[in-house]
Amino acid sequence: MVDQALLSLAKFLPEITLAITFCLALLVGVIFRSRPRLSMWVALLGVVVSIALTIREMGITESVFSGMIAVDPFATFFKLIVGSSAIFIFLFSLYSAEVLSTMKRLVEYSSLLVAMTLGMYLMVGATNLLMMVLSIELTGLSSYVLAGYTKEASDSSEASLKYIIYGALSTGLMLYGISILFGLTGGAMDIYAINRALVTSPVNPIALLVASLLIIAGLGYKISAVPFHFWTPDVYEGAPITITAFLSVASKAAGFAMLIRFFKIAFIDSSAVGLPAGIWITLQGFEWNKIIAILSVLTMTLGNLVAVWQNNLKRLLAYSSIAHAGYMLMGLAILSDKGIAAVLIYFVVYMFMNLGAFYVVMLVSNKTGSEDIDSYKGLGFRSPFIGVSMVIFFISLAGLPPTAGFIGKLFIFASLLDAKWIWLAVVGAINSVISLYYYVRVVRNMFLRDPDENSGPLKFSVPEIVLLLLLVVPTLLFGLYYSPIVDFANASARMLGVH
Amino acid sequence: MELQPYLLLSAITFVIGVVGVLSRRNAIIVFMSIELMLNSVNLSLVAFSAFLGDVTGQMLVFFAMTVAAAEAAIGLAIIISMFRNKQTVNIDDINILKW
Numbered sequence: 201m202v203d204q205a206l207l208s209l210a211k212f213l214p215e216i217t218l219a220i221t222f223c224l225a226l227l228v229g230v231i232f233r234s235r236p237r238l239s240m241w242v243a244l245l246g247v248v249v250s251i252a253l254t255i256r257e258m259g260i261t262e263s264v265f266s267g268m269i270a271v272d273p274f275a276t277f278f279k280l281i282v283g284s285s286a287i288f289i290f291l292f293s294l295y296s297a298e299v300l301s302t303m304k305r306l307v308e309y310s311s312l313l314v315a316m317t318l319g320m321y322l323m324v325g326a327t328n329l330l331m332m333v334l335s336i337e338l339t340g341l342s343s344y345v346l347a348g349y350t351k352e353a354s355d356s357s358e359a360s361l362k363y364i365i366y367g368a369l370s371t372g373l374m375l376y377g378i379s380i381l382f383g384l385t386g387g388a389m390d391i392y393a394i395n396r397a398l399v400t401s402p403v404n405p406i407a408l409l410v411a412s413l414l415i416i417a418g419l420g421y422k423i424s425a426v427p428f429h430f431w432t433p434d435v436y437e438g439a440p441i442t443i444t445a446f447l448s449v450a451s452k453a454a455g456f457a458m459l460i461r462f463f464k465i466a467f468i469d470s471s472a473v474g475l476p477a478g479i480w481i482t483l484q485g486f487e488w489n490k491i492i493a494i495l496s497v498l499t500m501t502l503g504n505l506v507a508v509w510q511n512n513l514k515r516l517l518a519y520s521s522i523a524h525a526g527y528m529l530m531g532l533a534i535l536s537d538k539g540i541a542a543v544l545i546y547f548v549v550y551m552f553m554n555l556g557a558f559y560v561v562m563l564v565s566n567k568t569g570s571e572d573i574d575s576y577k578g579l580g581f582r583s584p585f586i587g588v589s590m591v592i593f594f595i596s597l598a599g600l601p602p603t604a605g606f607i608g609k610l611f612i613f614a615s616l617l618d619a620k621w622i623w624l625a626v627v628g629a630i631n632s633v634i635s636l637y638y639y640v641r642v643v644r645n646m647f648l649r650d651p652d653e654n655s656g657p658l659k660f661s662v663p664e665i666v667l668l669l670l671l672v673v674p675t676l677l678f679g680l681y682y683s684p685i686v687d688f689a690n691a692s693a694r695m696l697g698v699h
Numbered sequence: 700m701e702l703q704p705y706l707l708l709s710a711i712t713f714v715i716g717v718v719g720v721l722s723r724r725n726a727i728i729v730f731m732s733i734e735l736m737l738n739s740v741n742l743s744l745v746a747f748s749a750f751l752g753d754v755t756g757q758m759l760v761f762f763a764m765t766v767a768a769a770e771a772a773i774g775l776a777i778i779i780s781m782f783r784n785k786q787t788v789n790i791d792d793i794n795i796l797k798w
Contacts, residue, residue, distance in 0.1 A: 330759055337766045344773055354784035355795045360777050362793075365729055368770050369720050372736035375763060376713055379743040379756075383706075387753035438795075 208264035211257065211271045214250040214279060218318040221246025222311050229307025236306035243310035244290040247317060251283040261696050267390045269325040270461075270696040277692035278324035278457040281547055285450045286317045288555050288671070289442050295664050297566040298350060298440045309349055313446070316342040320454035327465070327696070329378050329389045332458060333371070336422065339454060340367045343447060347439040359438025366421060366431035374418020380411035391466045392697055398483055399471050405485050412467065412488060416495070419462070422455030423525045426498040433506075436518035441565065444514060445558035448521045449551050456525075456547070460532055460540060461695060463488060468535075478537035480698075493533040497627050500526025504634040513561050513571045516638060517554070520597060523635060524550060530628055531612050534619040537693045542611040544689035549608035549678060553596040556671035560590045563668070567658050573642055578651025583658040585665065587646045589672045594639040596675050599632050604678035611686070705746035712739035726781070726788045730774050737767040 209216070221243055229239040254276055261272045269275075290313070293299045299309060319339030326332040344367060348360025382389065384407055385397035398408070420428040436444045467488050468480045475481065482489055503523030510516040528550075531543035561571060563586060568575050580587030596605030609632065616625040678685060712735055719732025741760045748756025782788055 330762060333759075333766065334762060337769070341769055341773055344777065348777055348780060351780045352784075354781075357777065357781045357784055358793050358795055361726065361781050364770070364774050364777055365720070365726070365733075365790075368730070368733045368774065369717075369736075371766070371770070372713075372716065372733055372740065375737065375740040376743070378759075379709075379740050379747065382744065382756055382759070383747035383751075387747070387751045387755060389755050389759070 205265065211260065211262055211264045212269070213253040214257070214283075215318060215321050217246055217250040217253060218314055218321060221250070222314045222318065225311040225314060226307065229311070236303055239307045240290065240293065240310040243314045244287065246314060247283055247286045247290065250317075250321070251280065251287070254279045254283060261694070263327065263696055267392070268328045268331045269322065270327045271325060272694065272696040273692040274457070274461065274695045275325040277544055277689070278453055278547075279321050281453045281551055282317060282320045282324070282450045285446060285453075285551055285555060286313065288559075289313065289446045289450075291667055292442045292445065292555075292559055292562060295566070295661075295667070296440065296442050296562055298562075299442055302350060302352075305349070309346070312342045312346050316346065316446070317450070320450055323454040324457035324461075326458060327391050327461070329382070329391070329394075332462070333375060333378065336374075336418070336458070337371065339422075339451065340371070343443070343451065346443045347435050347447075349440055349443065353438075355438040356440065357438075359435045362438075363431050363435045366428075370418045370421035370428060373414045377411045377414025377418065380407060380414070384408060384411065391462060394466045395468070395470055398467070399469060402484065408486055412486075413491070415462070416459075416491065419455055419459045420495065423452050423459065423529075424499075424522050425495050425525055425529065426502045426522065429499070429502070429522050432522055433515050433518040436521070437512055437515045437571075441514065441558055441562040444518075445555055445562075448517070448558065449554055452521070452525060453547055453551075456528060456543065460543070463492070463532065464540070464695065465698060480535050482535065489533045489535050492529055493621070493624055496526050496529035496533060497624070498526075499523070499529060500628065500631045504631050504638075507638045508634070510638070511573050513573055513576070513642065514558075516573070516642070517557055517561070520635065520638075521554065523631065524554070524597075526631070527609065527612055527628060530616055530621075530624055533624065534615060534621055536615065536619060538615040538618060539612075541686075541689045541693040542608075542615045544692055545611050545682075545685055546608040548685045548689070549596070549604040549675075552671055552674045552678070553593050553603070553605055556589065556668070556675060557593040557597065559668060559671060560586055560593065563660060563664060564658070573645055576642060576645045577649040578646070578655070579658075580647040581657075582651050582655060583660065586658065586660065586668070589668055590646065591643050592672055592675055594643055596679070598636045598639045600636075602676070602679045604675050604682070607679055607682045607685075700750055702746060702750045706743055709739045709743035709746065712736075712742065724790050726778050726790055726793075727775075729790065730771060730778075733774075734767055734771065737763055 225239040225243045232238050322335035344364040347363045348357045350356040384403045385394050388394045388397050424432040500523045503519045507519035528543050531539040596603035599605045599609035716732045716736030744756040744760050
């Protein structure tokens with residue numbers, strides 16, 4: 201037992217690094233009180249080290265800590281996504297007027313960001329109901345505090361209050377679902393054991409449906425799927441932009457990883473034989489993929505339709521991120537490894553374009569102090585580089601070539617058509633067209649409207665521009681040269697214990 | 700051991716909690732309702748665990764209690780920071796962000 205735990209520790213290094221970084225960042229903050237930036241650098245360094253250690257784990261497929269956590273290509277992939285977006289967020293924070301205005305609390309900010317990253321690292325690998333709940337809570341509790349980080353601003357504390365109420369409610373729902381599932385499967389906590397129990401002795405389908413709906417409520421809240429999305433626009437608008445960007449990419453990625461792993465392992469018929477490679481089927485009498493498909497249609501349609509009416513760019517991006525969650529859910533509904541790989545490709549692309557869009561919003565609001573679409577009037581003339589970058593991110597978010605967003609959508613739709621889900625693909629395509637409308641509206645404001653009389657050109661510093669380039673270049677590059685991410689995603693769609 | 704009465708009680712408490720969260724306007728009472736939901740989860744886990752003669756359910760209860768405590772602590776801190784800004788804990792008055 202002890203030996204096994206020690207062996208597991210060796211496969212747990214990225215998480216250990218983050219846990220140590222969390223303590224170090226706090227400690228450094230206490231010791232060097234007059235230099236709060238130092239703890240942010242410590243935190244950044246810690247995340248970089250954890251990514252390096254994660255890269256070393258590539259290709260390993262193993263279960264650690266007696267089945268609590270899986271270290272497999274799927275988890276490694278999502279750890280890389282979460283880790284790299286954490287690095288981007290730290291770099292954004294160095295230039296965010298909002299974050300730097302509260303210099304004294306920078307220590308808490310950086311250590312909580314590390315804690316949140318640690319929570320997500322655990323979420324993507326969790327294979328036990330207990331671990332799932334605890335990692336969701338670790339992520340959630342740190343993000344509730346971070347959403348209200350600029351506590352002097354009443355919209356920030358309002359965002360944080362709404363976030364914790366919805367968060368606690370969905371945790372409660374999920375835990376109740378887990379307790380039902382626990383009883384149904386005769387005391388199984390491990391998701392593989394749950395699957396074995398469900399396959400060998402079929403249970404009451406209504407009870408199973410209720411339990412899984414409650415669990416979907418908990419996970420759907422994390423990925424902001426409709427109808428569990430109510431917190432998203434408010435929190436995204438009220439929270440500091442850096443945190444909003446982190447929530448929209450990393451938190452969603454971790455939620456998706458957990459949703460995919462849980463449903464793919466617990467609720468498939470693992471006794472079925474003679475299936476083509478990479479295809480799985482649902483449990484007898486419980487077609488959960490239909491539920492996912494319905495959620496996906498609701499999510500993208502509502503996200504896109506409501507985004508059309510928004511005047512605050514952060515809120516618009518919040519609804520657009522809801523819509524993107526809908527597109528990605530389609531990949532899970534088709535029950536094939538190809539669909540999962542398409543979701544993974546989408547996440548790489550989504551990380552660059554969404555972080556980029558939020559970064560531009562942050563840069564502009566640093567200068568103008570506003571996130572209203574009206575304040576973007578003539579931005580293309582006031583600062584051509586920023587304007588053009590924003591257009592690239594928006595084209596990519598809308599899914600048009602030659603950007604990376606097109607590749608992401610292409611693979612999702614291709615796998616849908618492959619699996620003969622024509623109606624879902626049509627709904628997705630119509631939604632992409634609707635989304636074009638509100639993205640173009642912002643672009644029109646930036647380039648076809650004259651700036652206000654008294655607004656001069658906006659100047660940005662060199663590091664800010666370099667950071668922007670780090671996001672613009674991949675968004676364009678992956679639109680043309682996408683085979684590396686496709687190969688990487690195909691290799692990463694493999695999960696522990698699934699053929 | 701009879702399982703049904705415990706599960707029924709747990710379901711009733713859970714529904715009371717959910718209704719409380721959705722209908723009450725005072726943020727502190729909302730948090731109390733959330734505690735009620737989590738306690739109903741604990742009850743059903745303990746009942747299942749005793750019925751099955753398996754202690755893992757009771758272990759989960761300990762963790763659920765810790766989580767509930769952490770959530771309450773952070774929730775109250777956030778309510779205080781909200782109160783300093785707006786002098787109210789009524790959810791209807793907390794409405795800068797909408798649609």
